[in-house]
Every structure is written in structure tokens, then in C-alpha cells.
Amino acid sequence: MTKVVQCSPSVLGANGSVIRLELSAGVGGPLKKKNATSEPAVSLARKGKEIAMSASERAMGKATKDSLSLLPCFYFVELPILVSSIVSLYFLEWTDIFKPVRWGFSCYDRSLSLPYIEPTHEVIPFLMLLILTFGAPAVTIMIGEGILFCWLSKTQSGPGAEANINAAGCNFNSYIRRAIRFVGVHLFGLCATALITDIIQLSTGYPAPYFLTVCKPNYTYLNSSCDENSFILEDICSGTDTPIINAGRKSFPSQHATLASFAAVYISMYFNSTLTDSSKLLKPLLVFSFIISAIICGLTRIIQHKNHAIDVYLGFLLGGGIALYLGLHAVGNFQPSEVKQKCEPQIKDAVRSL
Incomplete structure (x- = not known):
């Protein structure tokens, strides 16, 4: 016959929990001790761990995305376009295959007779x-992207500004x-700006301020006499x-102005989009x-008669316009893809409300 003896509920264990003792008076009867509150605590701890694990798994799922079109688009679309732009620029800039149109000039034109400065000077x-x-x-x-990636990885415990992409087994972080x-679009923009500038220069053939100095026109070749009002x-x-x-026939627009303007506008848009307002003077300084x-x-091109x-002036407008277009439409004003996806429905709703 087994006899069960229960102690007073006021008996406390080492951790402050209520202890219930069951004593068996039979032969070899074991002494059983049960914790009344430890079992719910263990179950709650297990549930908390499961919730934390599921949250971390969901975060990892959001941090990495699969893409089947990233590498094919890069190798078969973007890279060939960039290479073809560089090759075209080489033939236009450093070969004599394409020559500028011959623009006429006036006899003894002083605006085209300024001194010629060597490229080394x-x-x-x-x-x-x-x-x-x-x-x-x-x-x-x-x-800037390295600093942004490290800062966002520490503060937000995430992969950076954008999610990681898994393409063909290769993991690309943000x-x-x-x-x-951003650097690729910048390089493509420079090539496109230089190509457009060269095409305009070859099509117009507008003479530079030093053209007559290097041309050294021989007016005796003319069938008629040359006065100051004639156009040759x-x-x-x-x-x-x-x-x-030939370089003296390629003055409009200025290539230095177009390339410099493109680079300045492009990097300025990058600073305005990535730098926070906490640095009041750093952004304007850059x-x-x-x-x-x-x-x-x-x-300097004007001062040195190039x-x-x-x-x-028109070169500034051309380069700045190309940079503005690529900055807004090619790289989305340097905003992360998640931010752009959130902004698109708001923009559409605003347009519909109008």
C-alpha cells in the first residue's frame, strides 16, 4: 500500500518556486520532487527561442534575394554597350577615319588668329x-559606398543599403x-558625353580661336582678291x-566643358542623395x-584660346543635361531599390489625385 504525503505549499525551492513533495511509504518507494512553476517557464523559453529563430530566418530571407537576370544582363547587354562606346570613342578621337567638316572663315579673321598653345603647356x-x-x-x-555599407551594417544589423543578391551561386552584397x-553608369555617361560631343564637333567643323594660326592660309591660292569681308x-x-x-576644326562644343560638367553634376547628385543633413557643411563643401x-x-579653355x-557655355549645358538624365533614370537618384519601390505607388497615387 502506497501512502502519499503532501507538504505545505509554503515550502520554497532554491530559486523561489513552490515545491510539491510526494513521498511513497512503500518498500523502495522513491522520493519525488516536482517544480510547479518551472515547466511553464521552460516552455515559454522554448517558444521565445523559436520566435527569435523564425525572425532571424525571415530576416535572412529578406537579406538575400535570388536573381536569374543579373549576370546575363551584365554580360550580354550592359558590358557590350560599354565596350562598344569605348571602341567608338577611340575611332572618333584618336584616329583620322572620321574628319571634321570644313567650315569657312573670313580673310584675316582676328577671332581665329589667336596664339596656339601646345598641349604640354x-x-x-x-x-x-x-x-x-x-x-x-x-x-x-x-x-562613400564603403562607409555607408559599414554604417548600415552596424546600426541596422542588415546587409547594407540594399538586400544581397544571389546570382548563379555568386553572392553580391549591397x-x-x-x-x-554607380561607377559603371558614370563611365558610360562619360563615354556617351564624349561621343555626342565628338559627333557634334565633326558635324559642325566650327574653327577654334587658334585655327588660322595653325592653318597658315595662303591667300594667293584664291582666284580672286581677298579682302576683310570675303568668306573663304x-x-x-x-x-x-x-x-x-583637324583639331582646330573641332571647337563646338568644348569637350573639356562637357566632360567636367557631367562629372560635377553626377557626383553632386550622389552627394545630395546619400549624405545626411547631420553634416551641415560637408555636403556643400564636396x-x-x-x-x-x-x-x-x-x-581655362577660354583663357588659353582653345x-x-x-x-x-553650351558644353556645360550638354554635360549637365546628360548627367541629370542618367542620375534620375539610370540609377534612380542613387536611392536603394526598396525605397524606389515604396515611392512609386505614392507617386502614382499623387498623379491620379491630380
Whole structure:
């Protein structure tokens, strides 16, 4: 016969929980101790762990997305377009396959007889122009994206500004994706700007301020006498340096102005979209530094008689317009894709309400 003895409910265990004792008086009867409140606590702890694990799994699911079109679009669409732009720019800029149209000029035109300055004596030569328009913005974007990625990874416990992408077994985090996208569009924009500038220059053939200095026209080749009011369409140049003469026919618009303006507007849009308002002076300082550099690039072309003033001013407009278009439509004003998806329904609703 087993006899069960229950102790008073006021008996407490080591952890402060109520202990219920069951004593068996039989032979070899075991002493049983049960915790009345430990079982619910253990079950609640298990449920909490399950909830935390499911939340972390959901976060990991949101942090990584699968994409089947990322690499094919890059290899078969974007990369061929970029390579073809660079190849086309090479043939237009550094070969004599395409020659500018021969624009006429007036006899003894003083506006086209200014001194010619050698490329080695230019204030901003072509190599420095490439550094200012491509090297400096590209390095700035990569540094800015690295700082943004590290800051968002620590503060938000996430993958960065955008979700990671798994494409064909390769995992691309937000830093790699955004840096390659922004720098790639910047490089494509520079090539497109240079191509458009070269096409306009070859189509117009507008002479530079130093054209008659390098052309060295021989007015005795004319059948008629040359006075100050006549306009010459024939090729009467006696100069021997053909590349310089052809370069003197490519003044409109200024290539330095278009490239510098594109780089300044593009990187300024990047600063305005990524930098927060907590830094009151950092954003204007960076923006003004690139804009002033672009203005200096254009003004030196006027001072050193490489381009006319109208060539530089219209070059600023052309480069800035291309940068504005690519910044808004190609990279979505440098905003993360999640932010753009949230903003699109709001914009559509606002348009419908109008």
C-alpha cells in the first residue's frame, strides 16, 4: 500500500518556486520532487527561442534575394554597350577615319588668329581631365559606398543599403552592387558625353580661336582678291601639321566643358542623395569643390584660346543635361531599390489625385 504525503505549499525551492513533495511509504518507494512553476517557464523559453529563430530566418530571407537576370544582363547587354562606346570613342578621337567638316572663315579673321598653345603647356591637359572627370568621382563613390555599407551594417544589423543578391551561386552584397552600378553608369555617361560631343564637333567643323594660326592660309591660292569681308570656303591651309589643323576644326562644343560638367553634376547628385543633413557643411563643401573644378576646366579653355566662350557655355549645358538624365533614370537618384519601390505607388497615387 502506497501512502502519499503532501507538504505545505509554503515550502520554497532554491530559486523561489513552490515545491510539491510526494513521498511513497512503500518498500523502495522513491522520493519525488516536482517544480510547479518551472515547466511553464521552460516552455515559454522554448517558444521565445523559436520566435527569435523564425525572425532571424525571415530576416535572412529578406537579406538575400535570388536573381536569374543579373549576370546575363551584365554580360550580354550592359558590358557590350560599354565596350562598344569605348571602341567608338577611340575611332572618333584618336584616329583620322572620321574628319571634321570644313567650315569657312573670313580673310584675316582676328577671332581665329589667336596664339596656339601646345598641349604640354595647357593648364588642364587631357590626362588631368580624365583624373578629374573619372578617377576622382569613381574613388569618391567607392569610398562613400564603403562607409555607408559599414554604417548600415552596424546600426541596422542588415546587409547594407540594399538586400544581397544571389546570382548563379555568386553572392553580391549591397556595396559591390551599388559601387559597380554607380561607377559603371558614370563611365558610360562619360563615354556617351564624349561621343555626342565628338559627333557634334565633326558635324559642325566650327574653327577654334587658334585655327588660322595653325592653318597658315595662303591667300594667293584664291582666284580672286581677298579682302576683310570675303568668306573663304576653299582649303587654302599651308600648314603641315594635319592633326592640329583637324583639331582646330573641332571647337563646338568644348569637350573639356562637357566632360567636367557631367562629372560635377553626377557626383553632386550622389552627394545630395546619400549624405545626411547631420553634416551641415560637408555636403556643400564636396558639391562646390567639384562644381568649381568643372568651371575652372571650362574657363581655362577660354583663357588659353582653345575654345570660344559659347562653346564652353553650351558644353556645360550638354554635360549637365546628360548627367541629370542618367542620375534620375539610370540609377534612380542613387536611392536603394526598396525605397524606389515604396515611392512609386505614392507617386502614382499623387498623379491620379491630380
